[in-house]
Amino acid sequence: MSGNSDEEGIGYGRPPTSTRFTKGQSGNPKGRPKNRFREAPxxxxxxxxxxxxxxxxxxxxxxxxxxxxxxxxxxxxxxxxxxxxxxxxxxxxxxxxxxxxxRPKTIVLVSVAPGSVNEALVPLRMAKKLDPYRPTARMMLEPWIVEAALERFGDRRLTRAEQETVVKATRTPYKVAWPDWWEVRP
Structure with a gap:
């Protein structure tokens, strides 16, 4: 037999000693993520x-x-x-x-400014209400209206924070044809 005794122990199920886990070191140092799949949706x-x-x-x-x-x-x-x-x-x-x-009751007042544009966005199909049966539901912009607004900018550009806000407010951001200068991708 020629060769080193370390090399003889190398094979299926016997990795080289340099790549084996050392004693006392975890194979998964970060551990299992917390709260992942904790409850069914x-x-x-x-x-x-x-x-x-x-x-x-x-x-x-x-x-x-x-x-x-x-x-x-x-x-x-x-x-x-x-x-x-x-x-x-x-x-x-x-x-x-x-x-x-x-139980004691709590009264919640929701005021809407006169002439609010939110109610006009849905029939014009510019935005979609996430929950149509709740008056205070979030509105999400349609992709086509985002593209049209970005075309009007010309040479002006949004900051990275403004770009993140626009992406978060877009209903399906992956459908938007973002301009070449756009940094934040969905």
Whole structure:
């Protein structure tokens, strides 16, 4: 046998000693990220709007409401577990409502300046309201309006902070044809 004794131990499952983990050193020094996948995103899924058809008419409700309607319908059709689950949901809701009635109320005033442009942006399809059923929902700009506004700038350029603000306010920033001088990419 020729060669070094260290080289003889090299092979499948036996890396060179120089690349092996040293004793007492972690193979994952940063560790597992905290709060990652801690809870399922039920609120984002059940809060989405869906279209249902009842008696030939379409209407938009949340996914949670659609789920409960379907569960109640199955319970009324004679499905025992669905009926039990529906009754539990009704009982939980009524219990929550009575608890809410006992708590002190807080009045929140939302004032809108006269002539506010937010309400005009949606019908003009310049912006989209993230939650159409909440009066104070965030508005996001459509990509075409961002492109049109940037064309009007001419030689003027936005600062990096202003660019970040525009990207955050755009509904689908990856669809925008950003100018060559634009630094912040989505």
């Amino acid at each position: 039920y609120e984002s899924v059940l809060g989405q709007m869906v279209t249902i058809r009842e008696d030939g008419e379409e209407r938009r409700i949340t996914a949670a409401e659609a789920f409960l309607l379907r569960l109640a319908k199955r319970g009324l059709e004679g499905n025992g577990p669905a009926a039990r689950d529906t009754m539990n949901a009704i009982e939980k809701t009524t219990r929550t409502k009575t608890d809410d009635m006992m």
